[in-house]
Amino acid sequence: MSETAIRPKLVAASAGDRLRKAAPLLLAPVMALAGLIAIADPATWLTLTVAGLAMGLMIFIMASGLTVVFGLMDVINFGHGAFVSVGAFVGFTVLAWLAGWTENPAVIMNLAAVFLAILASMAVTGVLGLAFERVIVAPVYGHHLKQILVTMGGLIVAQQLIHVVWGPDAIHVARPQSLRGSVIVFDAVIEKYRLFAVAIGLVLFLGMRHVLRSTKVGLLVRAGVENGEMVEALGYRIRRLFLVVFMVGSALAGLGGVMWGLYNETITAHMGSDLMVLVFIVVIIGGLGSIEGCFIGALLVGLLSNYMTFLAPKVALVSTIALMVGVLMWRPEGLYPVVKAK
Amino acid sequence: MIDRLLSGDRPNSRPLALVLIVIALALAFAPFLFPGTKSLDTAARICIFIVLVASYDLLLGYTGIVSFAHTMFFGIGAYGVALSLSALGASFTAILVGVLGGTAVAGALALAIGLFSLRVKAIFFAMVTLAVASAFAVLVSQLSTITGGEDGLTYRIPRVLTPAFKLLDMRILDVRIDGRLLAYYLVFVSALVLFLGLLRIVNSPFGRTLKAVRDNAFRAEAIGYRVIWYRTAATVLSACVAALAGALLAIWIRYTGPATTLSMEIMIDILLMVVIGGMGTMYGAMIGATLFILAQTYLQSLMGAAEHATGMLPLIPDLVAPERWLMWLGVLFIVSVYFFPDGVVGRLRSRG
């Protein structure tokens, strides 16, 4: 080998650069702290914080697919909410079939019923995602205006189909026995279901992180978000990868729908499109295409919404918009702008 | 003369011109051609929606950006008039104050949203407007002490515009010449002026620049146009016109509430009307609004009949039930975006 003039030289990230990356991580704790100061009563604060985390994590589940789909193929799906609604209705149907299990006091039976409901709705919404991608999204690649219009049309049709199948009225969803009621922790009343939602949300987040960091598909997704052309030039079919991601994202939205249905105990055909407002806020705050940003954004929105519902209920939704405006003033492309090649 | 009025933007197709003339004449003489409260109401709504949809087309078709806040601006205009009529009493001064106030608020809000979210990526705009409009709708129904909440506001309008006012003591073609008729012509003439004004805007150098920006923002920026300014200006203009349309609605139906002005359903209706009529054509707004509102008013009873007729078959009755018409519109919408992005106007033009 030739002696080379190439000397390894460590290009250390500057301190400022590292702070830039880390700063958003501090936002959620800061928000929690601010909430504590504003609310003053620790027990109430704890109740609200758990509620906020539960809500944030459910929104994260719904939003994660949307943001990755955007990052990977520059596709923005305004019909994403349809998967949330369909997921909720399928989950409800399964839970209704399994009424024997959900009314049973045994925790195992209850959890089994919920997991079956989740599996079924993820399967249905995953397949629906496949159809949606093929029929509705595929013909309008690279054309944002048409994408928005066409996916909006898909949303309308999907909501109407829910009306056809399940009827036009809101439906009550009963939580399984052991997820009803609350526990008292440090004087704070905490609904059991919220703890359950936090647990599921965290497990999913960690699972997702693992997939994205340590599996080949995960690496390809991250690489594709940054530079899809190069992924193709290395020999991978990004369209197929995208289809998989789209299906997984739809299935996650379906999962989020089941969770949200059990949380609210009521489901409607337009619950998904209503939730899209929060989902979009979260995705924008996080930076379009960024999964970490989406996670932090979701926690922020969940916490803020719950604190504000307590402090000033009339402006709860407006406050999340204010949060979005604030974040965009600080970082115009969101907390973690996705680096795009070119 | 006609050419001047249309700002040189001719329909350029015989069938299209014919359809437009029929619509314009039908609206101009609606009280006499289609007597009856329901027909007159339908005609007035068509006029208002033509303006609303045309102002949306300025954004969607000519500027290439999707907004979900158009009903918000529409609502701001309506609430402006409603609040001012409730507070100041039934007078034209109150209407004027309401119109000016509502339009100014709508314009200012549009300016803020535009400067804020168009700065980064055009795609942000769609999401941001969706979020802001939903929050606004929630806020309006929450602040019930001011806005009447979900129930909305009912108020009186100047007596000259009500049926109680008799302009002439005789009937023309068996139609009473009363305040309601005046109100209709107030709506019709305002709508006509606003529509011709929009036509003028899109055919001005400003309008042509908008199209250049839409077709290739990168290039437009490269030859020295500040893209964001053009986009924001279009946003503000379209918001102001939407607010004016809202004011007309508030005067016409003497009631303003979230369901008639702010709801997402109306936003979707507007989208459907623009796309089905033909994006980026202005005339598409006339055709889209007319077709849609006629269908909304009359087609549903037709579907009811179809539901009965197919009562024996499985599933089909559910699919053709009147409540399902939105689903078919959704399908029609998707199909038109794929296959007829120029809508009815595009079709008619390619024929003639």
Next chain:
Amino acid sequence: MADPLLTLSGVHTHIGPYHILQGVDLVVPRGGVSVLLGRNGAGKSTTLRTIMGLLKPSRGEIRFDGRLIGGTPTPAISRAGIAYVPENMGVFSDLTVGENMQLAATQGAFDATRLSWIKALFPPIATFWEKPAGTLSGGQKQMLAVARAIIEPRRLILIDEPSKGLAPAIVTAMTRALGELKETDTTILLVEQNFAMASALGDTVSVMDDGRVVHAGDMAELSGDAGMQERLMGLSLEVHQ
């Protein structure tokens, strides 16, 4: 010359409304380095992108090893044995150096001898294996980009201006590395504005201007003929250094 590895005949490429390549004829013989020269905006990068299938040719034929590949999707072209080092290097800055290499090893695992050869060729690859590629310097990114292209044996490697923006010492090292790569059974199509590098490596040369190839011949002939250089390089007097 026996049948060439890659031929472009009369290739036209449009980007949006712009007609960029206007009938490119290019022959890349088997083995050795073919250099593509030309001034800024001549269409060199567009030619490589068209070969790679990232842009669809609107007219003309692209033949790789006898097979028509014009209009074939990029992944298929890659799997047919063409690697690509783009002008912007295309490293995934969010991934580590190792992960970048791993994605390039489409077979799933590394060939140990080949990997150690590459690490010897480009020492920073080994040193910064665990580092996010985004933290590398420009020269190191360029090495990673080339390393990625050769981690598996390829028939043809397209390299777009590897010397761009690099310090002279790094250019020298890169030239040496490519020279070593040339000794293996790989054909290289090199876009290069740095004439020193181009003439050190090149066997044949084509010069582009305004979306067409305006000269094709042996590198030695061009290197030795100052007048011809003057005439053709007049087109590309961006020659660095």
